[in-house]
Amino acid sequence: MTGADLTFQFTQNWFAQNAVIWDKLVPRHKPQRILEIGSYEGRSACYFIEKFAAERPIELHCVDSWQGGVEHNAKAMSAVEKRFDYNVALAQRRVPHPVKLIKHKSLSHPALAKLIFINPEPVFDVIYIDGSHQAPDVLTDAVMAFQLLRVGGLMIFDDYLWSMEELGKQDSFNMPKPAIDAFINIFQRKMFVVRGAPVYQLFATKAFA
Numbered sequence: 175m176t177g178a179d180l181t182f183q184f185t186q187n188w189f190a191q192n193a194v195i196w197d198k199l200v201p202r203h204k205p206q207r208i209l210e211i212g213s214y215e216g217r218s219a220c221y222f223i224e225k226f227a228a229e230r231p232i233e234l235h236c237v238d239s240w241q242g243g244v245e246h247n248a249k250a251m252s253a254v255e256k257r258f259d260y261n262v263a264l265a266q267r268r269v270p271h272p273v274k275l276i277k278h279k280s281l282s283h284p285a286l287a288k289l290i291f292i293n294p295e296p297v298f299d300v301i302y303i304d305g306s307h308q309a310p311d312v313l314t315d316a317v318m319a320f321q322l323l324r325v326g327g328l329m330i331f332d333d334y335l336w337s338m339e340e341l342g343k344q345d346s347f348n349m350p351k352p353a354i355d356a357f358i359n360i361f362q363r364k365m366f367v368v369r370g371a372p373v374y375q376l377f378a379t380k381a382f383a
């Protein structure tokens with residue numbers, strides 16, 4: 175192996191700003207089974223691996239179509255997927271505990287349906303929702319993911335305030351926020367928003383089945 179092989183291959187750094195707050199909020203949930211919807215080059219997956227497989231064996235499910243969302247260049251996605259494979263393999267080699275990594279190359283809704291079918295009881299400690307940013311997709315991801323999150327588990331929504339259009343010209347179809355708000359409002363007796371977290375991502379714990 176050469177020195178270059180030991181370096182992650184990331185071209186995007188969307189995740190860097192999250193690490194400080196994740197370091198505070200996520201370890202409380204002692205994640206052993208983690209599900210992420212939207213993996214791209216594996217930046218958040220590598221965070222989960224490096225942070226939690228340093229402490230215990232983990233199972234990490236990564237769901238991504240690797241076709242990109244409306245905001246991505248679809249032609250670049252096969253190279254993105256290759257970087258994902260490389261990065262998560264490298265992260266796994268660096269940690270002391272085994273990582274069972276299950277890659278679901280699929281649109282999120284059929285992948286979630288399959289996971290619900292296989293796991294009639296909720297099994298995930300942490301679920302990160304960062305796939306499609308279109309409101310109907312985000313709402314469906316959230317409702318389906320709820321079925322998989324154990325009581326006491328943490329659901330994290332990325333890009334709560336993201337919109338495809340510029341400020342003042344937003345189209346609520348192209349925004350996660352209306353979907354996240356609808357989910358949180360409808361599940362208000364079952365999901366509690368974590369207070370004190372910055373608002374660009376929304377953290378909510380499952381309180382009741």
Ligand SMILES: C[S@@+](CC[C@H](N)C(=O)[O-])C[C@H]1O[C@@H](n2cnc3c(N)ncnc32)[C@H](O)[C@@H]1O
Pocket residue numbers: 188189211212213214215216217218219237238239240241242243280281282283304305306307311
């Ligand atoms: C913002 S990126 C994820 C970033 C990643 N969590 C990170 O930290 O680097 C969004 C990803 O969601 C995927 N995606 C978009 N719509 C999807 C859908 N309906 N089903 C599955 N994956 C989807 C895209 O292919 C893209 O890789």
